[in-house]
Amino acid sequence: MFLIKRIKAILLLVLLTVGIKSTNSQSIAVPIVDSDYVHATFEELDFFRNEIKNVKVVALGEASHMSGNTMVAKTKMVKYLHKQCGFDTLAFESPMYEMAILNNMLQKGTLTAKDFFGNISGVWNIEEMDELFNYIVETQKTNRPLTCVGFDSNCFRNFGIGAIEENFKAFVQRLIPSPNEQLDSTVYSALHRVVMGAYSFKKAAIADTLLLYDTFNDLRIRLKDVKQDVDYYAFWKQIVDNFQTIYRTNYNGSNRDFQMAQNVLFYQQKNNSKLILWAATYHIANDLTSIKYYNNPKINEKVMGTYLKKAFGKQYYAIAFLPFQGKAGVDGALGLMKRKITTKKNSIEKYIAGTTDKEYAFVPLRKEEVQKLIEEKGLTQVNMFGASTRKMKIPEVVDGLFYLKNERLIHYH
Template identity: 25%
Template structure:
């Protein structure tokens, strides 16, 4: 009896622990079960978007939502919602716990790779990001918590944009020259430098230069890089990186030369004008995934680029647009890609260098109006629902579009109100960018009227956007 009594006394704490464990598991299960709106729309309640909050249990439902996905896209409506940056950073923290190891940005393919190299060499991650990402993020206070998640033994970074971004872009041609070494004699680096500088400054192909000559210069560098890749195994991976960098830049240059979308302005720019860029962004990301076959990647950028097929939306212009998200999803096995967007029903927005605007009041019956009526500040909506096959939503630049939104995104994080980001001094003070560095060796000069045109286009207070029949696809930072 004494032994039995002793056993009972020692067993009781374990019973309590088991009871607590079952209660905790039950709470997690309850958190993972969706609730329903009055109209029958399933949703999950999200407790906070504060990236510093240590408790992530309210996001437990995401494990089932994301499933076996290797790539999760985290979209934002306009690059002008500060608390969306915070919300996305919190999602990044959760996904990091689920084994995701890289954040890939809608910023320069070369520049962010250069930042990762510098971070691995022990340099400050925030400073490296400030020299590689577009300033719409790095100059925003709400983006800063993300930089704390990057570094040695932490998240890696990558870029997928063919456009040039950040101070590191100024080192591209010089670094390529150094990499090729004694194989560089045949490559006209001055010509490459002039064109690439213009592309980085003005998002255009310089009218003083010829694309055929640039293409020839790229071809000569490509030939030398292929020789390095074939004959020098220790440098093969870096040579392949350079091959992808130049292929992406060359395709973008060809697009600029043939159809200068950035010069069309808000009225002339059409959604399909971004098709080349979106294809190149998809190509760059897929290249990264092939080079890192076990890596799980979080993508950070704009919802329009991260959308799935748009054929089901009742907007002919959008139907002609081929977003990066749809291309990547089509290229990878089923279940490997999860497209997550963000939405709101009120507040204000505007990128950190631009004017502020009020979020339009959602139309009655729209997706945003339904979610606002639920009550909580933050909700998550699984988009694969019958109710979303025919609805109106304003997920692209706050313009209402009707159609089958269940094909466009896999999930949607809803914030009842948004607010613009707050400017913060960058980790690295910006350096004055030269105008076009045209050298005597090329014989190129900018006519006064061309110089004025390019200078005016580059002198605005911040990234330009163009309204496209209910959607803004960026032209300078490219949302």
């Protein structure tokens, strides 16, 4: 009798083991242990660390800027990439000029975590960013400080730190020391109007764009002959290009994404840095052509990630953060700007939720077995942009997915 019971127990164990293996073979996601998430160790992602050992740029994308849990999850990934994977520069979808001033203060030890608020793009002036900003400041006391820059071509107009118009004038006077060759006041007036139009939908006057176009081309020619203070002038060359992008963007939105890619390339090539990008998923996507909405000729399908993928190839790795359920929006906003996260039957989030009960998981989309399973299961719906799903060829759009079971509202400071 004892022998029979033992045989039954062994058979049951075998059946359970086979069942577990069968279930795992259908999983596309690697579950993340809660403690590893809290401490940003991600021991389950050793394969990912090996996969990105030669990668120069990892981009972290958020489906919505108003996603509280996503911001915390991205913070954990920044810590992991910095501590475990050798990435040393964090670049935000925030104005290049103002972020350069913040980084200078950071390196001098005069910047506090609170100083980020009000001097970075407003969507990140939230409590959910506290952990990240405190971490950035704390790293300055170590032998591996995290550099913090911006790649957006916009500027904060005259409300930003650093007096961008005055410093542009100082740059011009330094580049062109002769009093007889200084720029006319009409140029600075035109620039002022363009700067004040940043982050707006107002088109710059044609007369202003023509005047600035000729002026900027002349400055670029002069910059080619620079032999000293190379870093200073290289930075201002990017700012000149950014100024031009500001007035061009409202005529053609693709200009901004192209210039943001150029700004990322500038920082990567400057010190051969390993960069982490923090932006909306839309901007970091590799390829949007499989998404019907973006195949509209009036919609820009070439985004920053498209240019970066062309420049870096497999050394560019885009990760989309995906919420399965919950709400995105602002807490305490009387219901305004709050949206319930929705997922469809054949969405990849719903499939992941059915294969793991963990709060977080990672999907390595470059792995052939994962791509094959996604195709076999017909997983074409994903909540990658906004709070609702779109149909697409997921492995073509990004390289990895960071799954979040629950999303929550953001809390503004």
